[in-house]
Amino acid sequence: MSTAYELAREAYAAEGIDTEAVLAKLAGKAISVNCWQGDDVMGFDQKDNAASGGIMTTGNYPGRARTFEELTADFEKACSLIPGKKRINLHASYAIFTDENPWVDRDQIEYKHFEPWVAWAKEHGYGIDFNPTLFSHPMVKEGLTVSSPDKDVRDFWIRHCIACRKIAERIGEELDDMVLNNFWIPDGLKDYPADRFGMRERLRDALDEIYSFDTPHVIDAMEQKVFGIGVEGFTTGNQEFYVSYAAKKGGNHVVLIDAGHFNPMENIADKLSSLLLFFPYVPLHVTRSMHWDSDHVVLFDDNIKEIAGEIVRCPGGWDKVIIGLDFFDASINRIGAWATGTRAMEKSLLFELLQPVERLKELQDTYRFSEKMIVTEQFKTMPFGAVWDEYCRREGVPTDGGLWAPIKAYEDEVLSGRA
Numbered sequence: 001m002s003t004a005y006e007l008a009r010e011a012y013a014a015e016g017i018d019t020e021a022v023l024a025k026l027a028g029k030a031i032s033v034n035c036w037q038g039d040d041v042m043g044f045d046q047k048d049n050a051a052s053g054g055i056m057t058t059g060n061y062p063g064r065a066r067t068f069e070e071l072t073a074d075f076e077k078a079c080s081l082i083p084g085k086k087r088i089n090l091h092a093s094y095a096i097f098t099d100e101n102p103w104v105d106r107d108q109i110e111y112k113h114f115e116p117w118v119a120w121a122k123e124h125g126y127g128i129d130f131n132p133t134l135f136s137h138p139m140v141k142e143g144l145t146v147s148s149p150d151k152d153v154r155d156f157w158i159r160h161c162i163a164c165r166k167i168a169e170r171i172g173e174e175l176d177d178m179v180l181n182n183f184w185i186p187d188g189l190k191d192y193p194a195d196r197f198g199m200r201e202r203l204r205d206a207l208d209e210i211y212s213f214d215t216p217h218v219i220d221a222m223e224q225k226v227f228g229i230g231v232e233g234f235t236t237g238n239q240e241f242y243v244s245y246a247a248k249k250g251g252n253h254v255v256l257i258d259a260g261h262f263n264p265m266e267n268i269a270d271k272l273s274s275l276l277l278f279f280p281y282v283p284l285h286v287t288r289s290m291h292w293d294s295d296h297v298v299l300f301d302d303n304i305k306e307i308a309g310e311i312v313r314c315p316g317g318w319d320k321v322i323i324g325l326d327f328f329d330a331s332i333n334r335i336g337a338w339a340t341g342t343r344a345m346e347k348s349l350l351f352e353l354l355q356p357v358e359r360l361k362e363l364q365d366t367y368r369f370s371e372k373m374i375v376t377e378q379f380k381t382m383p384f385g386a387v388w389d390e391y392c393r394r395e396g397v398p399t400d401g402g403l404w405a406p407i408k409a410y411e412d413e414v415l416s417g418r419a
């Protein structure tokens, strides 16, 4: 234990905060790390298919993972640099095809195409989350999937989503765990629609089919988006639609909040308490948007801290909020992106766990707003960094100052060999 940590522990203890209890709590909370940062959202099922159909990556940093072996090796390397519990968030496009299990289209995928992922996750103690992939595929016609006027298009994607729920259920059974299965569609229109109702009616009918059977190991999430590039005029799956649908459906049907999917002036953290009051889970895609849903790597900034603060402060938030990440930056070292973004999330949770939450609530409820402001300011310069360093040491990962060297060594030894 370092002297710096001992001093920090005493400083926090003097304020009634037990850093040991905080470190133990943080180590038990899983973060679902998005596999798609490792390969620029390309997946394995469409040959050399750059992300398309509502998803776009920019950058060309060398060393992208191209196979299951490369992606898992890179993910393991990143995890060796990240403290805390990890899950891997998979997309259906990461199905594994072999001579024994040859390629099938997305509407025909089965659990067997994900068995290697499950065996690997078991070996490393990772949980798994899952997503149907309704983009980067020729059946995304005119930017539309399940809200398309074309029945063949709708039926293809409905079959895909049904297959994915079955796969997610089987993964949950194999891991004896709950699996988040998150539904996101790019569907929308470039210009003002003539018929909004019809498109949303088709989305509702598709979801009714997709969710027509029970999956006890699955949390079914739906992810809205206010707009996307190329679909500025209309987005079929907006927040009102999904909140209404999930609330009416009940059970484990919930809405996922992606921090990049709302108007830039909206405070994403502010949404959590409202949803926590009514839904059993609140899944997140934590991301950092710059001007638009740019999916930059998460950093330890005010937006993320405020989200972490709500997870810590809301009764039940710690267990009910499922923290997932959604960033993909192809212009930088991808291991560095994973490590930096996931560590920033952990760091934000730690920072918020070290705040005097009960005292601040009491000050709010007794209208002592000046004192609340002063205490909040005081805690910004408490010796948080020493506690973070101690957490990294205990978890066997580098402190921030030692992060780049192993990433650079892996780049030189492994990534640079990829053509």
Ligand SMILES: C[C@H](O)[C@H](O)[C@@H](O)C(=O)CO
Binding pocket: 036, 041, 054, 055, 131, 184, 223, 225, 258, 285, 293, 326
């Ligand atoms: C790959 C993800 O599922 C995707 O980023 C989606 O979650 C999203 O946020 C689209 O804008």
Ligand SMILES: [Mn+2]
Binding pocket: 223, 258, 285, 326
């Ligand atoms: Mn997202």
